[in-house]
Amino acid sequence: MKQGGFYRDRVYPVLFMIILTAVCISLVSGISVATMDLVRINADLFMKKAVLFAAGLDVPEDPRQAEALFSQRVQVKDDGAYYTVIAESGNAVSAVVLPAEGPGVWGEIKAVIGYESDLETLIAVDFTEQNETPGLGARISEDWFKRQFKGKNPPFVLVDEGTRSSDPGKIDAITGATFTSRYVRDLINTSAEQIKELVTGGQ
Amino acid sequence: MSATTAKVRKIFTSAIGTDNPVFAQILGICSTLAVTNVFKNTLVMTLGVVFTTTLSNFTVSLLRKHIPARVRMMAETLIIATYVIIVDLFLKAYLPDISKQLGPYVGLIITNCIIMGRAEAFALSNGPGLSLVDGLASGIGYSYVLLIIAFFRELMGSGTIWGFKIFEALNIPWTNWSIMVMAPGAFFMLAVFIWIVKGVILKEQEAS
Known part of the structure; x- marks a missing residue:
């Protein structure tokens, strides 16, 4: 030294x-x-595409088209607390999309949840942030899972994957991802309680 | 010239074969366990590792005469971290979907022992050119092992390859092995892989 x-x-x-x-x-x-x-x-853009998906619209791959569709049909309310989607013709509200977040297995799950204008019937759900186990819980991002909510009414109970129940109160869980399925169920059930208050109380 | 070519060839063959970082040196196992359940993510991750080992080896080698011995590990980590953050930023800007899926794993390339190991063991005592080749070779040696493991894990665990439902397309009844997409599945796959390589291929080489 x-x-x-x-x-x-x-x-x-x-x-x-x-x-x-x-x-x-x-x-x-x-x-x-x-x-x-x-x-x-x-x-x-990711958020906008998720909102369009949750509202049940066909999301264009092209960023510019998605952008155009969003600005044409979607209105951001209360600084992004929720979104209203207007029908293709006329000014009637065809869907209300509510961002929601809740716990997941490894990290927070953030989702946008699309409701019909009655605020009771679901259209679809898209996940904007999730760190669930790849191959298990992360399968909530698969198309069938996100679209299975169409026409259903929360609060939900879970049934086995593959049941595809026609009961409006039942949704398919994901095999091997019991906890992720429960967290998603809770997330949607909670949002169903909040949305009416938010939309009708906010106006 | 021929001496250099021979050296380069030796670096490549040892990193890919007998002295492979994963199955011979058992390095970088953490990422082997973490990311290999989906093939696409594994590919992006391994490309990131190849990029980082190559350039960090090159940079460390360029600076090797100036790095003070007592702070060399700090300097190496800093250089490695810089390249990894560049990879992370690149993914966020140009491949946002994959960046979202990989989440924290890109940042964890910094802790990949192979990168630090090559900087310590090779780059500090060899020229920039050779170090670059060594980094590239180690990166490739690491990558192909992970890609093989990922291929089988995704195939058996999710019944897909690159997201394509292969068994469904071929009409083969298949029940997904959920354990293959979880960390223990990686242990099993890696063990089987090492067993085959060491027990069959490397033993034959020794015998001949």
Whole structure:
């Protein structure tokens, strides 16, 4: 240790790390700033597509078309507390979409839940954020699961996967993902209690 | 020239075969367990690892004469983390769907022992060119093992390949092995893989 001297042993390593850190941070923040807009647009578009899906509309793959459809048919209410979707012709409200969040197995589950204008019948559900087990709980993102709510009325009870019950109060759970299924059921049941108060009370 | 070519070839064959980071050195197992239940996610993850090992090895090697020995691990981690964050930002901006699915796993590439291991064991004592090749070779050696494991896990666990329902399309009755998509499934697959490779292929090489 002695032959190196004060500069080589003490000052140089510190200086080196400061310079290296500065270089790395500028690189990373440069890229971060450059991609920031794109990331925001992606997140925004993702949410819009989810709302369109929950309202039972055909979601266009093309970002611009999805954007156009959203601005044409969807109105954001109460700073995003819920969305109303107007019918293709006329100004009647055809669907109300409510964002909801609740616990999941590994992290929060965020969803948008689409209701008919009676605020009792579901159209579809889309998940905007979920960290469930891939291959098990993460299968809530599969199309059949998200569309099985059409025409059904919460509160729900769960039945085995594959039952496809015609009972409006029963939804299919996912095999091997008991807890995820329960969390989703609770999330939707809670939202059903909130939506009326939110929509009718807010106007 | 030929000496360099021979060296490059040796680096490649050892990383892909006899000295493979996953099945010979048993490194990077954490990510092997975590991401290999869906093939697509595994592919993106391994591309991220190849990118990171290659460039971090190259950068560490370029700086190897300037990095003070007592802070070398800090410097290596910093360089690795920089590249991983670049991968993460790239995915968020250009492949948002996959980025969402991979979640925290991209960030966890930083802790992949293979990357740090190659920086310590190779890049610190070899030139930038060779280090680049070594990083690339290690990355590929890691990737193909994970991709094989992911292929079988997705096939048996979800009955799909790249999301395509293969058994349904071929009309073969198939019950998904739920355990294959959970972490224990990765243990079994990895063990079977190592068993086959070590017991059959590497033993034959030794004998001949």
